Amino acid sequence: MRVADLTEEQLLARIVPELPAGAATLLGPGDDAAVVAAADGRFVVTTDVLVEDRHFRRAWSSGEDVGRRAAVQNLADVAAMGAVPTSLVVTLVVPAELDVDWVVGLARGLAAECGPLGAGVVGGDLSGGPLVVVGVAAHGDLQGRAPVLRSGARTGDVVAHAGVLGWSAAGLASLSARAAHVPARFVEAYLRPRSPLAAGPDAARAGATAMMDVSDGLLKDAGRLARASGVRVDLDRGALAPAADALADVARGLDADPWAWVLGGGEDHGLLATFPAGTELPAPFRVIGRVIGRVVDGAVGGVVGRGEPAGDDEPAVTLDGEAPGVATGWDHFAGRPG
Amino acid sequence: MRVADLTEEQLLARIVPELPAGAATLLGPGDDAAVVAAADGRFVVTTDVLVEDRHFRRAWSSGEDVGRRAAVQNLADVAAMGAVPTSLVVTLVVPAELDVDWVVGLARGLAAECGPLGAGVVGGDLSGGPLVVVGVAAHGDLQGRAPVLRSGARTGDVVAHAGVLGWSAAGLASLSARAAHVPARFVEAYLRPRSPLAAGPDAARAGATAMMDVSDGLLKDAGRLARASGVRVDLDRGALAPAADALADVARGLDADPWAWVLGGGEDHGLLATFPAGTELPAPFRVIGRVIGRVVDGAVGGVVGRGEPAGDDEPAVTLDGEAPGVATGWDHFAGRPG
Structure with a gap:
């Protein structure tokens, strides 16, 4: 019918x-x-x-x-x-x-x-x-709590993530390439993304200073959080390596870079949050970086001032202190990377 | 650009x-x-x-x-x-x-x-x-008030309307026919409908028993209100005649029936409400009918019981006690009268 x-x-x-x-x-x-x-x-x-x-x-x-x-x-x-x-x-x-x-x-x-x-x-x-x-x-x-904004990250905070990274992008790439052997969980992550929804209120209760949904890729969204907060974010490649490792087999089959999916893939709908250093993070948040001050005299990662913003021509997000070398995310509006 | x-x-x-x-x-x-x-x-x-x-x-x-x-x-x-x-x-x-x-x-x-x-x-x-x-x-x-539902009309209530009737339909018909001389107010009523928005809260304060937006035509929407309330509505042709008169010139030019616009035209976004008899109606509400009981033994308009519903094969809305002889409204979904 x-x-x-x-x-x-x-x-x-x-x-x-x-x-x-x-x-x-x-x-x-x-x-x-x-x-x-x-x-x-x-x-x-x-x-x-x-x-x-x-x-x-x-x-x-x-x-x-x-x-x-x-x-x-x-x-x-x-x-x-x-x-x-x-x-x-x-x-x-x-x-x-x-x-x-x-x-x-x-x-x-x-x-x-x-x-x-x-x-x-x-x-x-x-x-x-x-x-x-x-x-x-x-x-x-909000159950009486203040909303957790993108703009509350402070220098010295830890940066944490809950959810998967790059799974939706890997699933979409597999479907697009008509790949023969794709773990179903990546295709399902694209078709029916799972978000750790309970972790949002849990993070608020634990004292998260800033939070956002990661829908356009980790680097792009972390950059938005950093700029809204007037700070810079340095991500830890080692902390993100397990996410890239999980995608390595699929990426190899498609001749793709798993790091591009982890750092640039959209629509995973995980949560990115910052917490004061020393906070006991609610599950399933894991530390993936820290909030740093502005780069001065090449002292990457040095904390100067209290959350000075990145200049317009400076990256708001670095990876182990360096500018990331991958596409910055997905432009939903244009329907293309950007 | x-x-x-x-x-x-x-x-x-x-x-x-x-x-x-x-x-x-x-x-x-x-x-x-x-x-x-x-x-x-x-x-x-x-x-x-x-x-x-x-x-x-x-x-x-x-x-x-x-x-x-x-x-x-x-x-x-x-x-x-x-x-x-x-x-x-x-x-x-x-x-x-x-x-x-x-x-x-x-x-x-x-x-x-x-x-x-x-x-x-x-x-x-x-x-x-x-x-x-x-x-x-x-x-x-709602400012502390109970919401005014479609289902609250009671036998003996007056039926009142605020806003215009048929103007949007007249404007659409004029545009569709590329009519040469159309009063701008009808075309504007189609392109930029005006709703008496303040009359909604005013009606609630005045004790309206039921209310709804008239978006699909007076008869169709009055029928919904009547069925939701388990009553019947009898509309007064004399009270609606000024609305038809206002459209008469335009209708004549298009060989159309102004009553079809008044009773069946959609998207005017006036408010239809019922009030206990004797209520001093807030502006710009005007009485256009009354809530009646079920028809028994041909005694149209006779009040029997307290708001007995129309049967599935009975009209929930009558006009001067008789079944209206025009199309019942506009089906937004299908994009056609219905």
């Missing part, structure tokens, strides 16, 4: 029963708007859109895959503030010829990610259109 | 300065998520999407028109709950060849509607794609 065979209300009748209600939902779908609890008098909100043939291909991704990915990339942004997700609303553009089961699968994918967290899918809007477009706005509860 | 000539960050640098900050905004754009105040411990949320060549044509609508429309259709849903808007987030898909000024115009259109209300545009996501798609999620503050 195709979308064109149903009215909007008939299609909604297939979708809505799949959606999780959510523990904070005071009024769910069906009225002009939903009502969600915001216990501490504030809510966190973020939004992201997935466009067919730019962010996913229907030949590779099931409806459930796309639903999971649409949920996770938004939930990771909520977690990166140190918040617990409460609710999502979804806009969905679907072609007339799309299989209704694909749309129901998308709802199940949203539910699979939101339900276990107690987050509800509380509203949405459907439209026809020439290709699939999935827009999500996600909301979270 | 085209979108393709800029990076995402360059395009954002053109857009973000146009956006209103919002009185309830605790943290605006630039981090993983925004933070918005929800003073009474709840927030209202709704979402709607506009798709090029389905909901608007770039030949007719400027970027500012589309921005205004995307804002208003969401703000009207917030108002229809009796809430005051606080914040919007926006997903925007844009073709590479789109003029950057069009995108900046869209941001200005959002700002023009949100700014005067004190609502902020607090976040967004940009993507390339083959056509323009604008998704908005809007949030509101």
Whole structure:
């Protein structure tokens, strides 16, 4: 059965029963708007859109895959503030010829990610259109804590990461190359990224000074955090080596550089955070570098001043004190590295 | 200058300065998520999407028109709950060849509607794609009041409407027919609908028992309210006649029926509400009908029981006691009457 065979209300009748209600939902779908609890008098909100043939291909991704990915990339942004997700609303553009089961699968994918967290899918809007477009706005509860911003990193902090690095890029490269033997976990990481969502609020409780979702590649996003905080970040190649080692076999088969995936690959949706030195890090955060001051007289890594920013022509992120030699990340907007 | 000539960050640098900050905004754009105040411990949320060549044509609508429309259709849903808007987030898909000024115009259109209300545009996501798609999620503050649902109408209530009826449909029909002489207010009502947003919270304060945004046509939406409330609605042709009279000249020129626009035209974004009989209605609400019981033994309009629902094969809405003889509304999803 195709979308064109149903009215909007008939299609909604297939979708809505799949959606999780959510523990904070005071009024769910069906009225002009939903009502969600915001216990501490504030809510966190973020939004992201997935466009067919730019962010996913229907030949590779099931409806459930796309639903999971649409949920996770938004939930990771909520977690990166140190918040617990409460609710999502979804806009969905679907072609007339799309299989209704694909749309129901998308709802199940949203539910699979939101339900276990107690987050509800509380509203949405459907439209026809020439290709699939999935827009999500996600909301979270800071539980009385201050939001953890990108701008709070201080000289002397440790830089830590939770999640995988380069897995999504390795999976995408494998699919693109039609590689014969690819460990399923990399392809799955691309199709259905996993984010360590609970680590976001855990990091906030542990005193994280800055945090962000790593969606555009470690170097690019670390650079954003560094510039927002007015500091520089030096990453430790040794601490990142296990991530590169995990990708070595796949990279060899594709004649690729695993370090390019670790440092530049997007859409892994891990969390990058800074903590005061000596903080006992919540799992699964691992130290991957430190926040340093500005380079003066070639004394790379020397701490001078308190978090002086990198100049416009200086790298905000170094690797063992040197400028990294790989592409800096993925430009979602342009759909290309950049 | 085209979108393709800029990076995402360059395009954002053109857009973000146009956006209103919002009185309830605790943290605006630039981090993983925004933070918005929800003073009474709840927030209202709704979402709607506009798709090029389905909901608007770039030949007719400027970027500012589309921005205004995307804002208003969401703000009207917030108002229809009796809430005051606080914040919007926006997903925007844009073709590479789109003029950057069009995108900046869209941001200005959002700002023009949100700014005067004190609502902020607090976040967004940009993507390339083959056509323009604008998704908005809007949030509101109930200010301690209960939300006004569709389901609260009671037998004996008056049915009231605020806003225009059929203007958007008349404007669209005029544009579609390339009519020579069309009062600009109808075309503007289609391109940049105006919603009596303040009337939503005013209605809630005055004791409205049910309320909704009229986006799919008066009969269709009144039918939804009636069915949600388990009652029937009888509309008063005499009370609606001025609305039809206002469209008579345009309709004559297009060989159209002004009543079809008044009763079936979508996207006017007026507010339909019910109030206990005798309520002093807040401006600009006007009585257009009443909530009645079920038809028994042909006694149309007879009040029996307390809000018994219309049967599946009975009309939930009548006009002077009889089944209306026009199309029931607009199916946004299918992009056709229905």
